[in-house]
Amino acid sequence: MTQAATGTPAEGTVQRRKSTGSGQGRTRLGVTLLVLTALLVVSATAGLAIGSVHVPPGQVWGIVTHALGADWQQPDWSRARETIVVDVRAPRVLLGAVTGAGLAVIGTALQALVRNPLAEPYLLGVSSGASLGAVSVIVFGVTLFGPASLSVAAFVGALGALLLVYATARTGGRITSSRLVLSGVAIAAVLTAVLDLLLLTTDRGNEARAVLAWTLGGLGGVNWDTLWLPSTALLLGIGVLMVQARNLNLLLAGEEAASTMGLDVARFRARLFVLLSLVTGVLVAAAGPIGFVGLMMPHIVRLFVGGDHRRVLPTAALGGAVFLIWADIAARTIAAPMEIPVGVLTALCGGPFFLWLMRRDARRGTDRGVA
Amino acid sequence: MTATDTTPTELRVDSVTLTAGARHLVRDVTLTARPGETIGLVGPNGSGKSSLLRTVYRVLRPDTGQVRVDGDDAWSLPVRQLARTVAAVVQDSAADFDLAVREVVAMGRTPHKRLLAGDTPEDADLIDSALLAVDAVHLADRPFDRLSGGERQRVLIARALAQQPTLLVLDEPTNHLDIRHQLSVLGALRRLPATVLLALHDLNLAAYYCDRLYVLHDGEVTASGPPAEILTPRLLAEVYGVAAEVTTHPRTGAPQVTFLPEEPRS
Numbered sequence: 001m002t003q004a005a006t007g008t009p010a011e012g013t014v015q016r017r018k019s020t021g022s023g024q025g026r027t028r029l030g031v032t033l034l035v036l037t038a039l040l041v042v043s044a045t046a047g048l049a050i051g052s053v054h055v056p057p058g059q060v061w062g063i064v065t066h067a068l069g070a071d072w073q074q075p076d077w078s079r080a081r082e083t084i085v086v087d088v089r090a091p092r093v094l095l096g097a098v099t100g101a102g103l104a105v106i107g108t109a110l111q112a113l114v115r116n117p118l119a120e121p122y123l124l125g126v127s128s129g130a131s132l133g134a135v136s137v138i139v140f141g142v143t144l145f146g147p148a149s150l151s152v153a154a155f156v157g158a159l160g161a162l163l164l165v166y167a168t169a170r171t172g173g174r175i176t177s178s179r180l181v182l183s184g185v186a187i188a189a190v191l192t193a194v195l196d197l198l199l200l201t202t203d204r205g206n207e208a209r210a211v212l213a214w215t216l217g218g219l220g221g222v223n224w225d226t227l228w229l230p231s232t233a234l235l236l237g238i239g240v241l242m243v244q245a246r247n248l249n250l251l252l253a254g255e256e257a258a259s260t261m262g263l264d265v266a267r268f269r270a271r272l273f274v275l276l277s278l279v280t281g282v283l284v285a286a287a288g289p290i291g292f293v294g295l296m297m298p299h300i301v302r303l304f305v306g307g308d309h310r311r312v313l314p315t316a317a318l319g320g321a322v323f324l325i326w327a328d329i330a331a332r333t334i335a336a337p338m339e340i341p342v343g344v345l346t347a348l349c350g351g352p353f354f355l356w357l358m359r360r361d362a363r364r365g366t367d368r369g370v371a
Numbered sequence: 372m373t374a375t376d377t378t379p380t381e382l383r384v385d386s387v388t389l390t391a392g393a394r395h396l397v398r399d400v401t402l403t404a405r406p407g408e409t410i411g412l413v414g415p416n417g418s419g420k421s422s423l424l425r426t427v428y429r430v431l432r433p434d435t436g437q438v439r440v441d442g443d444d445a446w447s448l449p450v451r452q453l454a455r456t457v458a459a460v461v462q463d464s465a466a467d468f469d470l471a472v473r474e475v476v477a478m479g480r481t482p483h484k485r486l487l488a489g490d491t492p493e494d495a496d497l498i499d500s501a502l503l504a505v506d507a508v509h510l511a512d513r514p515f516d517r518l519s520g521g522e523r524q525r526v527l528i529a530r531a532l533a534q535q536p537t538l539l540v541l542d543e544p545t546n547h548l549d550i551r552h553q554l555s556v557l558g559a560l561r562r563l564p565a566t567v568l569l570a571l572h573d574l575n576l577a578a579y580y581c582d583r584l585y586v587l588h589d590g591e592v593t594a595s596g597p598p599a600e601i602l603t604p605r606l607l608a609e610v611y612g613v614a615a616e617v618t619t620h621p622r623t624g625a626p627q628v629t630f631l632p633e634e635p636r637s
Binding site: 242243244246247249250252253254256257259260261262263264302303306307308 | 425428429430450451452453454455457458459461469470471474475478479481482484486487527530534
């Protein structure tokens, strides 16, 4: 035995455990996606079942399949329950999944685009820009684009804020974490102040209160008629980002290196800024500014599947969906019958996470030049 | 030219001038690299080596003059098309995003891939042989951002090799490398079926591995030609401001530069 063991000293110790390379990475990706999809189904079921009126999970599936037109279960539930599950909870759970997935992929892409692990739409003031845009539409009663006015204005606000933060944070082709976060915070503060000013001086008292609640982020008040817009935006966003996943990877190598590998960096970034602002705008118009999902999900996911965007994007999307569904369940049950804005809860989780990430990067930064 | 064309590229830098504000970074530089040649750029800090290389791999656009790659103006080709011919190892730190070494090298395949195409066994082979060329096979599964400076530099060179360039541009590729890897990396570059243009600090390495040298001083070419012809004490005194002795090494036959400090050791 001892002879055999000393005969092949190196084979067992070859460093393969931390593998995120293609072979092992692919199987791990498959398993991760499968687990997350199962989690998503469980979470959605919980989201439909839990609430002021408790519906048993079995019945939830009966109601859902019935509503989809497949009658494998004899209806033994009241009309009221069906209404609660199908018309009240289902759109809300879906909006939660769509928003969570959307924010997670936006955060992932933004972190690559500005080459900074602390980037996130909420922290960078992009969500504030979107809020301001949307609120201006409500306060001034502009309906230039019909029912989509809110989303269009939120998109414009988001893009404006993103460009402003990017321009102020960038010096000499580099964006340091401190500058990025500081300009994000400063610009978010100004935008929020303008927003508060608008709300305080408007003579539409009731609307102002409703808007104030919305600015804290919440999934209530959604219905089937308004769900299509955020869903379409999400699909568009994920679709384009998945197609561009290789190019997002190139950005991780640095701008000069990315261009030597065939990427027109300036044009690519400009186009994706527009796309990300569009998706952020639509999501914020639907669910209010919800923070930190876009910060947390990409980092958690990278621990499991590595940094390749072809793997990070789908995983982060599923993770974000699961996370926000549960955050919303907590938001409407913790202080029931009162509802806590879901943005408050995500900030409760995300704030400490941000601090941890900042300290980790500061420790690592000494030997790798990430300021 | 087809995608599978592996004939080394001819590079012509034609009276290139590059300014930053009122300062000349590169002044009227003309340089040629014939197909398959290894060309070294040497010169003191701030002499314009990196700036000149940047005009070749298309990051800084020359104010006047042209960069011609196989006769085509490098600055009018589509970025992606140029990337299938010219690869570069640049001095630019990578961000912190948990990529494995293999994934970093795989990036080099990007200009050859359609957007949604997966990695084929062919890509995997190219990545393997690129890692082998820089003695980094054992690093393949390690996280890139936890490597030492020298290991990272080798991986970045592997990434450029995976790009299958016919012109390879490298800015101080031996930075951070220990002696053994300086020699093995430069040896591997010489064996490539490609034209190589590289900036080097170490004159002796440059003299040994390069077919011809261009000596840059204040953004201008002071001398150019085979190392044995141009590396003279007079040139070194003029460009570096240091007294030096140049001999022919009895074993390698290459010029050997020994710098002579002003004050003798006490």
